[in-house]
Amino acid sequence: MDRTSGTSRYTIIGKLDARATTAPEGLLIPSHSVVLRDKGVLLSSVPSIHRRRFLAGTAAVTAVVALSACGAKTDSASSSDKAAKIDVSGDTVKVGLLNSLSGTMAISEVTVRNSLMLAIDEINASGGVLGKKVKPISEDGASDWPTFAEKASKLIKEDAVAATFGCWTSASRKAVKPVFEKNKSLLFYPVQYEGLEESPYIFYTGATTNQQIIPGLDYLKSQGKKKLYLVGSDYVFPRTANKEIRAYAKANGMTILGEDYAPLGSTEFSTIANKVKASKADAVFNTLNGDSNVAFFKEYKSAGLTAKTMPVVSVSIAEEEVKSIGPQYLADQLTAWNYYQTTEGAANEKFVKAYKAKYGQDKPTSDPMEAAYTSVYLWKAMVEKAKSFDPEKVKAASDGITFDAPEGEVTVDGASQHLYKTARIGKIGSDGLIEEVWNSGKPIKPDPYLKGYDWASGLS
């Protein structure tokens, strides 16, 4: 920055300002208008002693504070044992609802929140839990993982909730997991996920892989489908699921012809549809999430692929998604879940009727919504068995709790804190509902680490 000319200084000044709405007028910074006019003088007069004093002062304060504050070291075993306080004074008990109400994930998570509210209303109408009414505290995770962590700690520390229900994506669950573990507070997570996790403070009421993906593969195998193509969104659930699918295929004489990932929220699928078509696979295993499914199935149909020529098994498309994609693109495609709106049983009839009465006749019910609804009732049963809201006692009481859920009877496996769930394969009808074509007959024991499957030994 060598200065070669000093003559036209005033020209600059003349030009300055045009849009100098940005003239600085802060407390510390005086306007630079003067400064420019008389560079040399001003510069020399900014006292350097003052500068040093600021810096030295700040540094000293930091040092003092840092020295005076010496908390627990990571290697010391006595990592302070502070369970979260739960506010049970008064005649209500608070629970947290942590879902994305804005951002890209709102499309799915709002429905989960609705069914959580339904369960809470029902419980309150029948007298509450341990004689206390349940008071929901709602927070918006905003589809942003650090926000989920912030809101989780707010619910635990500020609101002193007895338990929290919610989260959808694996990323949001991973973000809040340490928060719940450190504060020893409970989270009920209602969505099917990739397994490989058993947090002592999370109850997983959605399916783990051996209750959804493996039954889906078993079904394809029984139908004689030998060559698969894998399509998924680029995040942890599809990548982990596909790793397991590859291991399964290897052990069961199936071949994987290709594996493609699209960034979350991606809506351009013509190339992937071309690749799938060119592969001439027997079936497609689809782990796409949210918006991407809409674009994928529209493109799939445009490419001339149908359920007859190449069926797609989806594990993230429930009734709500069918409604937003349109049955015209999905007719006869397959899904793997534990619950459908059409699942038979009195408990489901009651659930569907109550949901539609509360939120509108055109609103469908789906697996994650059902798992969320069930999770509130399971928490109630655990609390009543433990006769306490204390998370440790609730956990201790959890093993063997059963509930006659809309999906059929579910049982809590205390060791893994997952549920015994019945796997169901469904076929999407032209009316937008999913009809069950196969089920596992009885609830399957949850196995998040796939320890019971020899072929899965090298996976984690």
Add this chain to the structure above:
Amino acid sequence: MNLLKGRSARAAAGFAGAAALLFAVAPLLLSDFRLGLLAKYLCTAMVAVGICLAWGRGGLLTLGQGVFFGLGGYAMAMHLKIADAGPGNLPDFMQLYGTATELPWWWQPFANPLFALAATVLLPMAVAAILGSFIFRRRVKGAYFAILSQALAAAFAIWLIGQQATTGGTNGLTDIQGFFGYALDDPVNQRMVYFVIAAALLLLIALARQLVHSRYGELLVAVRDSEERVRFLGYNPANVKLVAYVVAAGMAGLAGALFVPAVGIISPAMIGIVPSIEFVIGAAVGGRASLVGAVLGAVGVAWAKTALSEEFPAAWTYFQGLLFIVALAFLPGGLASLVGLVRRRMASQATDSEETKPVVPVGEAA
């Protein structure tokens, strides 16, 4: 000279006041949880200091500060993850989702705490230097620069998400247990982290203040307002801009690094287009050209986001949108310009001056 003495005295008083507020008042008044949130806000304020320099002073609308924040954050988080895992072990997510049996080569240097600490600031600065020297030399500016930096933020976030086995993908690096040997779940240590962040912020403000009031600071403003004329005077505007861009990147990197122990997570969600715009908006609402304005604006907007979303979880984005619109469309200089406006009004009333133009042009006297 009197004026100058007054100014540095005011600055000293301001610093003392800010330090008292941050180190004494806030810790006394706020609960551990709220203090933790304040630590998070102060991190965005650090980014805002850099933005004030690059945008407010230099006219570079850096819509890609998320990249540098992310680089700093990941550099710190990588070291802390390695430290958590202990020698010889892989970080937890690599054991679960990775394919490698040993640490990838580009993770290994981060095992060294000094390297990692230096990298949190130097890595973003180096990246900014390389990018900036290309971009500014080719005279990419204004809207082009803004959209280009957005594209970079998007590309970096997509790349990170795609490398799940080594970067944690969408999840990012989560569940960070310790900070250089101190357990992060201990409230005393969380408080220590807060103090470190507060001190770092004051340090950055002091640094930025020196820059703004130096010869370089004046040149930067001149480049912002008339790049061509500065070039005719024999300066190279590309270099002037580059320095501001690189310094801002370093500040964002440090902010990212300190964000990690404060929040315990760094993920692509902090890097893409949306967070990058949010960084800028805080500074813009407060007053982009005023350091104090930018810092207070960043803290204020972050605080408003928390407060509004707690109060109105279903409708808070309306208020947030409205806040941006009102502050930016009707108060172009940000809230800081209100202070100036009031001061000028009072001055003009005192001297009974005719001149009541709402915004006094900087060079009006020339």
Add this chain to the structure above:
Amino acid sequence: MTVILGQTFTGISIGAVLLLIALGLSLTFGQMNVINMAHGEFIMAGAYTTYVLQKSITGAGISLLVALPVAFLVSGALGALLEWLLIRRLYLRPLDTLLVTWGVSLMLQQLARDIFGAPNVQTRAPDWLTGNITLIGGDDPLTVANSRLFILGLAVAAVVALSLTLRLTPLGRRIRGVVQNRDLAEVSGISTERVDRTAFFLGSGLAGVAGVALTLVGPIGPTMGTNVIIDAFLVIVVGGIGQLKGTVIVAFVLGVLQSVLEYSTTVSVAKVLVLVAIVAFLQWRPQGLYTLRTRSLV
């Protein structure tokens, strides 16, 4: 061979979508230098217009065709309103419009969520748009989706209509005059204020048309606009601000580049590579493919 042909056509169809999305921006961004982040939400408004019309008009084909002009008007009106309320105050501060319209886009998204519900909604495509045409038969057929052909046709029609408007009509002459030299246009008696508003109406209206087209290939939901908006800005920046031909060429080039890279690598890598290619290109031509030559120094 079919693969190469197939991917080229896929690229062209991706390009057609990009072009439709970016076309409106080439007016608002190109003409007025306004970075309108709410442009994506005008696209969303067009898509929701299709959805609402389909509820009242049962025939999927007719409702789609009716939706084109209606969406143009709806989004255009929204755009003109935005211009009148906010943007005209910000013409001297192009970078501020970016942040202000970002706030507008947040609010419009939330509004869509409150009116239509958070989940995506569906529209039915008419039967004549869901099939495909076989270009090369045989064992490895090359097919082209009807919906993609329709979008390509729509994009071409929109470009032709826009360029004829700009070249032949008095309005077009005024717009070009203002783009080339605002002050001179003003002293020649053109009301730049009115030209600005009309151009904003046209540009936003084109976003509405793009929204109708997107219902054929993608989701219709509150966040659909944010998914595409950055790509559209990049097309304009690379093409050269204020240059229609630049926008057209770049949209197709980026589309083909994206599809070829996607086929040979993965979608994520392709996306990153395209962005890096754009940054590199701007090193070479910082003002975009075509530059508007003016005598202005800045």
